[in-house]
Structures are given as C-alpha cells and as structure tokens.
Amino acid sequence: MPRTKPTKKLGIYGSFDINPEDAVGSYIESKQQEKLYIKPPVWDISRDGLELFAIQNEREHNDTVKLQEEMLENAQKQKVVNMKRIKDMYKIQRELREQFINVNNFIRDCEEKKRVAEKKIGDERKMHEQLEKDIEKLIQDIADLEKFEETLTETVKELEPYEKVIKDVVESSDIFKSVNDCMIRCDALMLAQVEITELEQEKIKGIEEMRRMMVKAMNESSLTILGLNNELSAMERSYSIAKAESLKWEKIMAGTKDYISENELTRNRILDAIQQMYHLLCRRNGVDPTAGRYDIEEQLDYIKNEIEILQKVVNLCNKDLAKNASASQQHAMFSDAPTKDGSSKKSKKKKVAGPRIRIAE
Incomplete structure (x- = not known):
C-alpha cells in the first residue's frame, strides 16, 4: 500500500527542523546576514x-x-x-x-x-x-x-x-618574842575568823538546802497523797458502780434461777404426767412398760399410737350410735300411723339422742 504522506525531512540542523524544500529560503537568508556568519x-x-x-x-x-x-x-x-x-x-x-x-x-x-x-x-x-x-x-x-x-x-x-x-x-608580854610573832598570831586569828565565817556560811547553806529539800519532799508527799486520794475516790466510784452492777446481775441471776427452777418443776411434772399416761396405757393393754423415764420420744410415740387407735374406735362408736338413733326415729314414725277405726294411737314421743363419745386430743 503506497504512502499517502512520504517523509521529506532529512535531519535536524541546529535549531532548524524544516523540510528541505522549505529550507532554501532560510539558507539564502543566512547567506545575506553577518551576525551568525562562520x-x-x-x-x-x-x-x-x-x-x-x-x-x-x-x-x-x-x-x-x-x-x-x-x-x-x-x-x-x-x-x-x-x-x-x-x-x-x-x-x-x-x-x-x-x-x-x-x-x-x-x-x-x-x-x-x-x-x-x-x-x-x-x-x-x-x-x-x-x-x-x-x-x-x-x-x-x-x-x-x-x-x-x-x-x-x-x-x-x-x-x-x-x-x-x-x-x-611585845616588850611587856612573855608570850610574844617579837613583833612578827604578834602579827602571825593576829593573822592566824583573822584566818580562823574567816574560816569560822566560811564554815558558818556553809552550815547556813546546808540548813537552807535541807529546808528546801524538806519543803520539796513535803510538796511531793502532798502531791502524792493528793494523787492517791484521787485514785482512791476513782476506785470508790468504780467500786460503787461495780457493786450496783453486781446487785443488778444478782437480781437477774435470782430471777433466772427462779425461772429455771419453775421450768424444771414444770418439766418434771410433764415427764411424770407422760410417764403416768404411758404406764396407764400399758396397763390397759396388758403390756409391761419398757421405756424409761427420760425416753420421751418412745413414750410419746406409744401414746400417740394408742390415741389414734382410740380415736378410730370413737369414730366407729359414733357412727353406730347415729345409725341406732335414725332407726329409733323411723320406728316412732311408724307407731304414730292411723288404725282401722280411724283413731290414732298417740304415744309419747321420746327423743332418743345417742351419746357421742369424744376424746380430747
């Protein structure tokens, strides 16, 4: 298939990228100018x-x-x-x-x-x-x-x-031989006086110290006595409170003992009654009692069983009595019916009420 647009470019020269037939004018123009002349x-x-x-x-x-x-x-x-x-x-x-x-x-x-x-x-x-x-x-x-x-x-x-x-x-005295002896004796007397004065001051100080110690001891003893008195009063108050509390608890204890004794008496009575009833029922049945005094459960079970049996017997008796009462009432009604002569023989109606046996449970 032939090309519709054949390639006419031969290459790129510098900044020129045009077809050869279009580059002729540019070539002529470049010949006429001198700026880019090589x-x-x-x-x-x-x-x-x-x-x-x-x-x-x-x-x-x-x-x-x-x-x-x-x-x-x-x-x-x-x-x-x-x-x-x-x-x-x-x-x-x-x-x-x-x-x-x-x-x-x-x-x-x-x-x-x-x-x-x-x-x-x-x-x-x-x-x-x-x-x-x-x-x-x-x-x-x-x-x-x-x-x-x-x-x-x-x-x-x-x-x-x-x-x-x-x-x-010194001249008139036989004791002093010279003035120095007299002066020495005077100095000794003065020193003795000084020592006596110092000793007196020490004694006075000792007495003052003893007095001060006695006053201190008296104050301490008075404070000690006061403290002991306070402790004694506190102990007396504590004793009074404890005594009142002990009396209170003694009263409570006495009431408790009375209550316990009463409960003990009641319990013994109940035990005696249960045992007596148990022995009576055993004697009625012709059986020797086997349970002891404190075998309460066994005794009560036995008594309960006997009472249930007696209750059944009482119920049966009540039923029989009720039947007998109804039969007697029917007989009375038949006896009050009219005779052949038109007279009726009235009889006294006696209300027969059958006794009912009850057992207190």
Missing part, C-alpha cells in the same frame, strides 16, 4: 582533532613531569631545611623549658620568701601590738603602784602609833 578555516592552520588533542596532552604531561621533578627536588631541599629547623626548634624548646623551669623555681622561691616575710611581718606586728599592750599595762601598774605607795605611806604614818603600841605589848 569564518572558514585557513588551509595552513591545523584542524581541531584527536591528533592535536593528543599532542597537547603529551606536551602538558611533559611539562607536568618536569614540574613534578622540580617540585621533588625542591621538596628534598625543603625537607633538609625543615629537618634542620625542627632540630633547632627542639633545641630552642629544650632551652625554653629549662629557662621556664628555672624561672618557675625562682618565682616559687620568691613566693615562699614573700610568704615567710609576710608571716614574719605579721608575727612582728602582733608581737609589737602585744608589747605595746604590755607597756601600757606596765605603765598602768606603775601608776597604780605609785598610788598604792602613796596610800601605803599615808597608812604607815597613820599606823605608827599602833606600831609603838605593838612593840610595847
């Missing part, structure tokens, strides 16, 4: 291609190899220089470390000396202050001693007559 290459200039690209790459490679060799040589030289610099640097570092250690030790020594000096200065200042205080105290003591000296001098002047009197006493 200058053809000169015949003696090498064309761009793989060979030229390979030559350029080889040249660049050679240049790179030369540059690498130069850089390696420079690196070796620089390595030697750097090793020398490193050795010098390590040497300088060791020297600086030694200098740092020396300087640090020197600084520590200076700080230690400074600390010792400051401590010594502080101690000296404290000592200076203490000495100043001691000097002031000594000056004050000297002033006090001077005042005391003046006072003592005045006192000695005032006591000179007494000294003469003491000397006269």
Whole structure:
C-alpha cells in the first residue's frame, strides 16, 4: 500500500527542523546576514582533532613531569631545611623549658620568701601590738603602784602609833618574842575568823538546802497523797458502780434461777404426767412398760399410737350410735300411723339422742 504522506525531512540542523524544500529560503537568508556568519578555516592552520588533542596532552604531561621533578627536588631541599629547623626548634624548646623551669623555681622561691616575710611581718606586728599592750599595762601598774605607795605611806604614818603600841605589848608580854610573832598570831586569828565565817556560811547553806529539800519532799508527799486520794475516790466510784452492777446481775441471776427452777418443776411434772399416761396405757393393754423415764420420744410415740387407735374406735362408736338413733326415729314414725277405726294411737314421743363419745386430743 503506497504512502499517502512520504517523509521529506532529512535531519535536524541546529535549531532548524524544516523540510528541505522549505529550507532554501532560510539558507539564502543566512547567506545575506553577518551576525551568525562562520569564518572558514585557513588551509595552513591545523584542524581541531584527536591528533592535536593528543599532542597537547603529551606536551602538558611533559611539562607536568618536569614540574613534578622540580617540585621533588625542591621538596628534598625543603625537607633538609625543615629537618634542620625542627632540630633547632627542639633545641630552642629544650632551652625554653629549662629557662621556664628555672624561672618557675625562682618565682616559687620568691613566693615562699614573700610568704615567710609576710608571716614574719605579721608575727612582728602582733608581737609589737602585744608589747605595746604590755607597756601600757606596765605603765598602768606603775601608776597604780605609785598610788598604792602613796596610800601605803599615808597608812604607815597613820599606823605608827599602833606600831609603838605593838612593840610595847611585845616588850611587856612573855608570850610574844617579837613583833612578827604578834602579827602571825593576829593573822592566824583573822584566818580562823574567816574560816569560822566560811564554815558558818556553809552550815547556813546546808540548813537552807535541807529546808528546801524538806519543803520539796513535803510538796511531793502532798502531791502524792493528793494523787492517791484521787485514785482512791476513782476506785470508790468504780467500786460503787461495780457493786450496783453486781446487785443488778444478782437480781437477774435470782430471777433466772427462779425461772429455771419453775421450768424444771414444770418439766418434771410433764415427764411424770407422760410417764403416768404411758404406764396407764400399758396397763390397759396388758403390756409391761419398757421405756424409761427420760425416753420421751418412745413414750410419746406409744401414746400417740394408742390415741389414734382410740380415736378410730370413737369414730366407729359414733357412727353406730347415729345409725341406732335414725332407726329409733323411723320406728316412732311408724307407731304414730292411723288404725282401722280411724283413731290414732298417740304415744309419747321420746327423743332418743345417742351419746357421742369424744376424746380430747
């Protein structure tokens, strides 16, 4: 089958994608313009291609190899220089470390000396202050001693007559050999007086302490007695309450005992009545009693059976009596009927009521 629309396109050239017959005008138009004009290459200039690209790459490679060799040589030289610099640097570092250690030790020594000096200065200042205080105290003591000296001098002047009197006493007395003996005896008397006074004060304090202890003991005993009285009153109240409660329960117990005794009496009477009835029924039947006094169930069962039998007998008797009564009534009716002569023989009607036997259950 032939194509109705054959393909006319030959390809795509740049931005042109048109049919060949339509591209002629575009080609002519492109010849006339200069903006997109492509200058053809000169015949003696090498064309761009793989060979030229390979030559350029080889040249660049050679240049790179030369540059690498130069850089390696420079690196070796620089390595030697750097090793020398490193050795010098390590040497300088060791020297600086030694200098740092020396300087640090020197600084520590200076700080230690400074600390010792400051401590010594502080101690000296404290000592200076203490000495100043001691000097002031000594000056004050000297002033006090001077005042005391003046006072003592005045006192000695005032006591000179007494000294003469003491000397006269010593000279005239056989007991004292010198003034010192007299003064010693006076001092001893004064000390004895002081001791007596102290002993008196101690005795007074002891008496006061004993009085205080007695008052304390009396207070404690009074408090104890008061507490015991309170406990006694509480116990008396408890005793009264307990006594009232016991009387109450005694009354309840007495009532309970009476009730129990009454119930016991009633129970014994009932047991006696049951036993008596049981014996009567056994005697009536001509049977020896086998149940004991406290075999209540057996006795009651026997009595119940006998009462049921008697009830049946009573019912039968009542039925027979009722039949007899009805028969007598019919006989009376027949006897009141008229005779042949028209007269009727009236007889007294006697109402016969058959007795009914009842047994109270």
